[in-house]
Amino acid sequence: MTTSTLNVFVAGGTSGINLAIAESFAQAGANVGVLSRDGEKVHAAVERLGALNGQRAAGWPADVREFEPVKAALSGFHARFGAIDVLISGAAGNFRAPALGMSPNGFRTVIDIDLIGTFHVLYGAHEFLRKPGASIINISASQAYVPMMMQSHVCAAKAGIDMLTRTLAMEWAGDGIRINSIAPGPVSDTEGMVRLAPTPQAAKELTDIVPLGRWARKDEIAAVAQFLASPASAMVTGQVIPVDGGLNLGRYSP
Ligand code: HXC
Numbered sequence: 001m002t003t004s005t006l007n008v009f010v011a012g013g014t015s016g017i018n019l020a021i022a023e024s025f026a027q028a029g030a031n032v033g034v035l036s037r038d039g040e041k042v043h044a045a046v047e048r049l050g051a052l053n054g055q056r057a058a059g060w061p062a063d064v065r066e067f068e069p070v071k072a073a074l075s076g077f078h079a080r081f082g083a084i085d086v087l088i089s090g091a092a093g094n095f096r097a098p099a100l101g102m103s104p105n106g107f108r109t110v111i112d113i114d115l116i117g118t119f120h121v122l123y124g125a126h127e128f129l130r131k132p133g134a135s136i137i138n139i140s141a142s143q144a145y146v147p148m149m150m151q152s153h154v155c156a157a158k159a160g161i162d163m164l165t166r167t168l169a170m171e172w173a174g175d176g177i178r179i180n181s182i183a184p185g186p187v188s189d190t191e192g193m194v195r196l197a198p199t200p201q202a203a204k205e206l207t208d209i210v211p212l213g214r215w216a217r218k219d220e221i222a223a224v225a226q227f228l229a230s231p232a233s234a235m236v237t238g239q240v241i242p243v244d245g246g247l248n249l250g251r252y253s254p
Pocket residue numbers: 092093094095096097101102103104105106107109110113141142143154184185186187191192193195196
C-alpha cells in the first residue's frame with residue numbers, strides 16, 4: 001500500500017459479516033464505502049461507520065445484479081476518496097430449498113446475486129483499484145467445497161466465485177492486484193444462519209459438523225479480512241481461506 005489511510009469498498013457491506021468487516025476497517029481509520037440494494041440499510045451503515053472513522057464513510061444503494069449502478073458507486077467512491085486499496089465483494093442471497101423445490105428463476109437469482117454480482121463488482125472496480133497494491137477479498141462459503149442439501153444454488157454460486165478468485169488472481173497479478181476468497185462456515189448473528197438454521201435442531205446439526213464445536217463470530221471473519229488486506233499477506237493470492245472451525249475437513253468417525 002502506498003497510502004497510510006486505506007480506501008476500502010465493501011459491496012454488501014450493510015449487514016452481517018460484510019458490515020463487521022467494514023466496521024473493522026473503519027475502526028482502523030480507513031475511508032469506507034458500502035453498497036447494498038436497501039437504501040435504509042445503506043443509510044444506517046454509513047451512520048455507524050462514520051461514527052467510527054470521523055465521518056469518512058459513504059454509501060450507495062445499488063443491486064449487484066445490475067452492472068451500471070455498481071459501476072457508478074465504484075466511480076463515486078473513487079472520485080471522493082481516490083484509488084481503492086481494499087475491495088470486498090460479499091453481497092449474497094440464500095434460502096433453504098431442494099433443487100426440485102425451487103423454480104429455475106430461484107436458482108438463477110442466487111447465481112445472479114452471488115456470482116454475477118461478484119463479477120460486476122470486480123469488473124467495475126478494476127480501473128479504480130490501486131495498482132500495484134490493491135487487495136480484493138471475495139466472500140465465499142463452506143458450500144463452495146462441502147456439498148450441502150437444500151443449497152445447490154448456493155454451492156454452485158460460491159464454487160463459481162472461488163474459481164473467479166483463482167482465475168482473476170492470475171489475470172490481474174501483473175497489475176499488482178491480489179485476489180483471495182474467505183470461506184466462512186456457520187457464523188453467529190447473521191441473516192444467513194437465520195435462513196439456514198431456522199430451528200434449534202437445525203442449529204445443533206450445523207454445530208455438530210464443526211470440529212471446533214461452535215460457530216464463528218463475525219469479528220473472527222473480519223480478522224482474516226484484515227490479514228488479507230495487510231502487507232503480511234503480500235505473497236498470498238488466488239487462495240480460498242476457510243474460516244470454519246474445520247468444517248471443511250469432514251467429521252467422519254467409524
Ligand atoms: C424456493 C424461493 C425461495 C424459497 C425465493 N425463491 N425464496 N424458492 N424456496 N425459500 C424464489 C422465488 O420464488 C423467485 O422465483 C426467486 O427465488 C426470486 O425471489 P424474489 O423474492 O423475487 O427475489 P429477491 O427479492 O431478489 O430476493 C432474493 C433472495 C432473498 C435471494 C430470494 O432470499 C434475498 O433477498 N436474500 C438476501 C439476504 C440473504 O439471503 N442473506 C443471507 C446470505 S448468507 P420465481 O420463479 O417464483 O420468480 C449466504 C451464505 C450463508 O449466502 C453461508 C452459511 C454457511
